[in-house]
Amino acid sequence: MKYLTLAARLLIGGLFIYASIYKVWDPASFAVSVRNYMILPPDYSNLAALTLPWIELVAGVFLILGIETKASAFLTTGMLAVFFGAILYAYSIGLDIDCGCFSSSAGSAGKISPYHIARDSMLLIISFLIIVVDKGDFSVLSALKSQSA
């Protein structure tokens, strides 16, 4: 089980790091994606675009390294739930927009499809399971502690 948990951590952590890099680098484009979803009031789109990607990045790094794994998985689960809700909403009203999932490119013609919904729901479940089953195995911090002890 602990290897499965590690695999889940690496998957979710890796995806969050990958997904956040573009947004950290180009928050202005990500802000456009946030506005396109029309869920958040546009006034707060910049604030979300400036802060969310950093939470994604750090939560992803912490998941991989096993630092505050449960808290990090809580964050990734919460964010995936929000993204899942946003994608579901955008799909239900037929928005033809870039999902903003793995890049900030607002001009891309990537349309939200059932694939995005299936993918996000799977990730949401995996991320949630990390909170439930993680026992603190394969943690960089505990490895360092046991080495110094």
Added chain:
Amino acid sequence: MKEFLSIISKAILIALLCSAVGLLRNTVSSQPLPLIYTRPTEVTKEGVKIPLIDVKQAKTYFDDLQTTFIDTRKEEDYTSAHVKGAVFLNPDTMQDNFPMVQPLLNEDNKIILYCYGPECDMAEEVAAFLGQLGYKKLLIMNSGFRAWEEAGFPVEGSGKDRRSKGGEE
């Protein structure tokens, strides 16, 4: 329960610290974003300044008949549904198609350009092209065809999946 509260409080702490880093990074950025977004009232493209309007303003111009709408989306989307009376001119084909569209454009009339929505800059590209040709009364309906259609304003086209509530059928 205690463990759950501990997880939540740690998660909140991590989120707050990360947010602080993001905001700090923005303040030292060469092009910081304003924390509160304000809608732009005009856009400048290739030296041409074009005012941005919303669908309600666009509708008032639509009603006065001294206005031409230009659809800058993909041709198949234009064919499927467009603002009633709009002509098609998009960035990919504007050089070739302009001579055909030119007789429909009166320089004294307002020209309202639109794309899918605010994320799309094709209306800006066509507006810049027209601005350089000397057209002065250019406006961009920034929220695009999506907002026009959702407002139930008049549309026409061959599409069967149109969602217009009050549009022309």
